[in-house]
Amino acid sequence: MPTVAMTVNGKAVAGTVEGRTLLVQFLREHLKLTGTHVGCDTSQCGCCTVHLNGTGVKSCTVLALACAGASVVTIEGLADGDTLHPMQEAFREHHGLQCGFCTPGMIMSAVDMVRRKGNDLDAQTIRKQLEGNICRCTGYHNIVLAVQAGAAAMKTAKA
């Protein structure tokens, strides 16, 4: 079986995988980074969203071998030590989660949304951009508020 090496959350990692091993399986099963979740088998739910070379991707739809040499950030790598990322903080402050299963994917997706759409996000933009992330608990109401506040806070944090 081939070996694959990449950087995950700033650390160099390597592992022996099957050709069919998905990035999410590599993260969860090889690296024990179980914060990235699997909620479906059709790339619909977005629970497995991570950042691959700075871009949000569904890690159930990427082969681990295709990530050779890449830089991957998962939910475990988002905070700066004990300091939460502003988007994480916003989800807590605005009650943007209930069971928490979709939450890592939601947060990773939201951070990617800010990269693509900027820090001043209106509710309609956020709702459209969250089309690829499903939540069953919140009715999205508080997720939208959280993303809006998190995006704004990221601007302040950068400044």
Next chain:
Amino acid sequence: MSQAAQSNRIGQPVRRKEDLRLITGRGNFSDDVNWPHQAYAYFLRSPHAHARIRAIDARAALAIKGVLAVLTGRDLEADGLKPLPHVADSGNPHEPDLVAPPGFKEMIAPHHVLAIDKTRYVGEAVAIVVAETVNLAKDAAEALDVDYEVLPAVTATRAAAQPGAPRLWDSPDSNISIDAEVGDKAATEAAFARAKHVATFETQINRVTGVTMEPRAAVAQYDPATRRYTLHAGSGGAVRLKQDLAKILDVPANDVRVLMDDIGGNFGTRGMIYPEFGAVTWAARRAGRPVKWTCERSEAFLSDYQARDLAVTAELALDAEGNFLAMRGTNLSNVGSHPTNYGPLKKGVEIMTSLYRVPCAHFKARGVVSNTMITRPYRSSGRPEVMYVMERLIDIAARDFGFDRQELRRRNLLKSHELPYTNAFGMVYDSGDYHDAMEKAFTLGDWAGFPARRAEAKARGKLRGIGTANYVDTATGVPRERAEITVHDDGRVDVVIGIVSNGQGHETSFAQLINEWLDVPLEKVRLIVGDTDIVQVGGGTHSGRGLRLGSIVMWNASNKIIGKGKRIAARMMECDPSVVHFAQGRFSAQGTNQSRTLTEVAAAAQHLPDLPEDLRGPLAAFSDETIHIPSFPYGCHVVEVEIDPALGTVEIVKYAAVDDVGRAVNPMIVHGQVHGAIAQGVGQALWENIHYDPASGQLLSGSLMDYAMPRADHFPSFVAEFTEVPCTTHPLGIRPGGEGGTTPALGVMINAVVDALSDFGVKHIEMPATPERIWRAIRGRQ
């Protein structure tokens, strides 16, 4: 956003304790759990809706290197496994009995963890394969040779009830599994005979499924030395899962330990043990290894318990002024392949008349088996269906007989002075101000300003509609709950309770209660819920019972702690216990400047040498209560929609909700519950549908590509408020808040959609009101 919390007490929007681990990826969901040396399971499932299993040849599968075991229904019989211990009827004394007519033969339909001689729905597990990896187990499952004799099948509700329908079980003489009547038939007939108007409605309420975002997963092991089984799997409650698993394995309950940590949603879907949990645990013993199984989403669509699916025929009788006189009809519940739970049927039919003054009513409550997955309670079990029927009937009556929709509701909605009110089925609504909630919802939804908005939309070529629905819930559930509270000598407080959070935030709201009563900081309160070696009693999370019953036993136990603490403090301060008062975390002796903190008293309980036996440490107390009395949350929703007649698409312009939860412990959490519950109800009304092909019995909505889930861009922000009329049957005034959002959502959505289409003479749209259905209705081809 919610306001900042002013304290950590009852009524404050305290931010959740559980969030930190969940937002940093440190939660511990079932699939995150791995045990050393574990093997992996995969289930081979029936491709046929109905088939006899003639034989299963496992030789080729077992020959694959790395395959450890293949177990079938025959092995299950040989090992003496018992069926799932479903409890079809709760037997709550406050609810009407669903009594079968004399001579009705009970259906004998055991639900085993694997099919034995027949499969009765597509997706029923016929074998479990255990191998070194999941992929190997899948390969081996493919190598299993099952000889099926395909039988005729029936999936649709009314079709399954026909006398000539293909039969699933040998007894009774049809697929009807329960055939009961509730209410007063003679009085109802008499009222209909003198009615000026009769509104009629016939509908097939669609079948849906829970789609918890966390698919089910389980890992189990067997220890031959202690002869104990351990299962880690998410559920609504650990204790029931343990008891049910022990019954399936036919071992004493204490030979089973169940563990669970974070659980990714429930909504009733995790309310009962699943066949796979029993099979995995059994397989762990047979394979001599821990065995893990993770459900895939497509598999979940086949094998998660499903819900709703009710065929209703209903009539409402009115006098000339619009006063409701009586109601009658038939509810036919499609229970799936095995009759396992009549909760949805009963909890619906007993409140058919909703919050309205309906002097008499009579309904048939029937259940029918079919070649589909089992249906069971799902968020607001049984009530959204009947509220939808009642609210549709009112709108139909208004339209057909020339009444105003609002006025008809105002005329018939029960007034506060009429409470407590016994409805036509014997259910007693305790308290509330229904008119206040309804008028507030009308205001929030700006009903008065609607004509102008409709005209404005019309000018743009769009169709606006507005709808409303009142609702009442019946919250009952497993009546017994127990809490055990221990105050440690370092100030920490442990609460052992049989109620597991599936996302409701108990670690926060339960800790707020303890903070209120014992003045213990939130971070010092620890809930222990997910280990049955510690938690011995408890009914789990369902039917709005978590906070409702949990608060009572925690309150009782807290009061006992204070009572014991006073006696210990009295010894410490050398005074009489009658002069000791507890406030702000301190026991104070009246008339002195002496006081002791709760922590000091807890420490004294541990080390004072001469305490009477009942006060010896640790400082702990328990409360174990059995509470049958139902609770009745209520409210009113108003929704405004805009339909594009060219496409049939529905935009929800505004959703206004007023819900009464009695006293709200954490309003931020309650609002979150309402939002999510609304989305689940709207999902059923507009998009979600479990669809079995009637010809083949195949599930055609078997993935997230085919089953339409509510997404963020389907909704506006909700306008949600609650009223807080204290519940008179709860010592703390609490009503449940988790299901109310869903309960009126079906009726309010369809009422608004039909209103938008009124210019086209459209009288009704069945759920889900998809763009196709609306487009066809506009063009006169329903």
